[in-house]
Amino acid sequence: MxxxxxxxxxxxxxxxxxxxxxxxxxxxxxxxxxxxxxxxxxxxxxxxxxxxxxxxxxxxxxxxxxxxxxxxxxxxxxxxxxxxxxxxxxxxxxxxxxQTESPTETFTCQDLLFDPDLDAQLDILRNRLTMVGKESAGLNHELQALERQSASNMFQDMLSTMSELHEKMEKLRTRKVENLECIRAKRIKDPNRDLLASNYRKGLPNATVEDIQEFMADLKRM
Known part of the structure; x- marks a missing residue:
């Protein structure tokens, strides 16, 4: 060697x-x-x-x-x-x-590594990046708050709608019951109904066709 x-x-x-x-x-x-x-x-x-x-x-x-x-x-x-x-x-x-670097090249590299202007620009960029990060975090918090508020409002709207629907259904049921009671009361007071019942007791041959049709209609509604 x-x-x-x-x-x-x-x-x-x-x-x-x-x-x-x-x-x-x-x-x-x-x-x-x-x-x-x-x-x-x-x-x-x-x-x-x-x-x-x-x-x-x-x-x-x-x-x-x-x-x-x-x-x-x-x-x-x-x-x-x-x-x-x-x-x-x-x-x-x-x-x-x-090849080894010449003293001039070494000095140039050191100047680049320790350039005050470049360091200042890097500091500015770091500060901007930090500010953007904080703003992004704030926007995320606001967005989450809006989403929670929107969900709460939607839930309240659903409860209100369900309450109104339930109230309308109750009114409709009450109105239907009242209509049925009214119809029954009218039937009781209807003189033709008594005549039909009397004719029915006497037998179908003594009742007219109109009486039979009215009687069948009453049976269907009862």
């Missing part, structure tokens, strides 16, 4: 893939040293080998195990290092970083 296009790109960003890889490898070595140092102490305390001939045998056995682990670990870390250099930290061919 040294001298490659990828290295130049990372260096322009103040990044060093090689430094990252070396620090990672050193960290793994430090962890391995600490782990086997702790393992050696615990084994010595467990088997009580301090000051005896077994201490040398224990150290040789631990060193043998460490060499086996270290060899396998170095192989895997070497593969990891190659993968990082050829894939993780490799940029595509033709890749280029965007």
């Amino acid at each position: 040294e001298g490659s296009e990828s290295e130049a790109v990372f260096e322009s960003l103040n990044l060093s893939p090689r430094l990252f890889i070396n620090e990672t490898l050193n960290t793994v070595d430090d962890l391995l040293d600490d782990a086997f140092h702790f393992y050696n102490q615990e084994a010595s305390n467990l088997f009580k080998t301090d000051g005896t001939d077994r201490s040398r045998f224990l150290s040789e056995g631990i060193a043998y195990i460490r060499n086996m682990i270290q060899s396998d670990l170095d192989t895997r870390l070497g593969m990891w290092e190659k993968y990082c250099l050829h894939h993780v930290f490799a940029v595509p061919k033709g890749f280029s970083l965007p």
Whole structure:
């Protein structure tokens, strides 16, 4: 990766893939040293080998195990290092970083971001938006009040109409009853009705056709 296009790109960003890889490898070595140092102490305390001939045998056995682990670990870390250099930290061919802004352009952008006139216009628009929101809320309240008032008026009109209709129906029923009573009273006082009843008691052959028709009409009205 040294001298490659990828290295130049990372260096322009103040990044060093090689430094990252070396620090990672050193960290793994430090962890391995600490782990086997702790393992050696615990084994010595467990088997009580301090000051005896077994201490040398224990150290040789631990060193043998460490060499086996270290060899396998170095192989895997070497593969990891190659993968990082050829894939993780490799940029595509033709890749280029965007051009940095010149001081003049940066100053212009800052001026746009901190333009007092623009801020004042934005404040005016915010205030107008707030006023419109308040007016809209007020109109909504008025509309709801009108809807409630309209519903109340409609209900009152319905009650009034029902009351008037009920009153008219009562008057009509009373008038009908009065008319029937009047008709019955007239029938009672009608002399022809007595004649028809007398003829009926004497038998139908003694009644005229007009008397029979009038009698049938009276029966239908009763």
